[in-house]
Amino acid sequence: MSDNLNPMDGQPLSPEEIEAAAAANAADAQNDLQAQLAELQAKNAELADQYMRAKADVENARRRAEEDVAKARKFGIEGFAESLLPVIDSLDAALSIQNATPEQLREGSDATLRQLNAALERNKVIAINPPAGEKFDPHHHQAISMVPADQPANTVVGVLQKGYMIADRILRPALVTVTAPK
Template sequence: MSDTPTTPPNQPHDAMPESAQATTLADEVARLQNELAALQSKSADLADQYLRAKAEGENVRRRAEDDIAKARKFSVESFAESLLPVADSLEAALAITEATPEQLREGVDATLRQLVSALERNKVIAIEPAAGEKFDPHRHQAISAMPAAQEANTVVAVLQKGYSIAERVLRPALVTVAAPQ
């Protein structure tokens, strides 16, 4: 509302001439209509901004879902490409009919190196605890405990190496541990 009084000070409202009252009332109505129009315009702008922000949020969500779906679909692509030379080597080995044991051993050795390289490129790392290493239940699985001349709960022998991918254990190493004496 206006800070200016509609009636002069020390004069009752009824004492104002009728034409002055009408003019003041008309001015007030016009001012309020202008204020209403400005507020309606601002409300329409805010509603438009809200709808645009909501649409942008939906677009971001949809793009993120598409990216996740593509990542799931093609996540194995790099790993598969790394394994193709291993498959090629195995097929080439099977194609040789008159291979000597030395040639077979050399071929298997080369193919194993290719496989280990492919695994390492894709962050698949072998878990090979050394004898005497402290048993880690997060990375090792104890198959048995046996008396040994070393500290209790340490690795005596590795029966099968384990593997991890990006610091996450895929398969724990199977180990025999030293029993407490």
């Protein structure tokens, strides 16, 4: 009941005064709630703006990444193709000679093969050409036949066709003959 006492004189408040005090408290509470609502709406608008900007940034980054991947797919072989151009030039030059001697053809073929091997090496394409006696490796070699030989079993006897790898990936295994078990 102490809430219903006049703070000035300590006398009981009339119903009108109680009602007026209650209305004032309600108005204060409503003003506080409206201020909180306005603050929350402003914060919501700020977060919505940040969200939209972040979403746009992510979409732009995704689009740029897709464009970069498309360009890499389209032009990724450009360096390799560029390194093969001298080989093509050498072959064109060789074919343009009308009466080439066998020695000239051999010399030109050797030079062209060196250019081709250099172009492959620059692009990390490495030949797999195991020497006789090397242990057979099924990850790098493909056995075509087994032959008796004076070597330990499961070793390379000869290479029928070189293999190739790029970085650590096999493009083609070397075709080899291997020694038969004794």
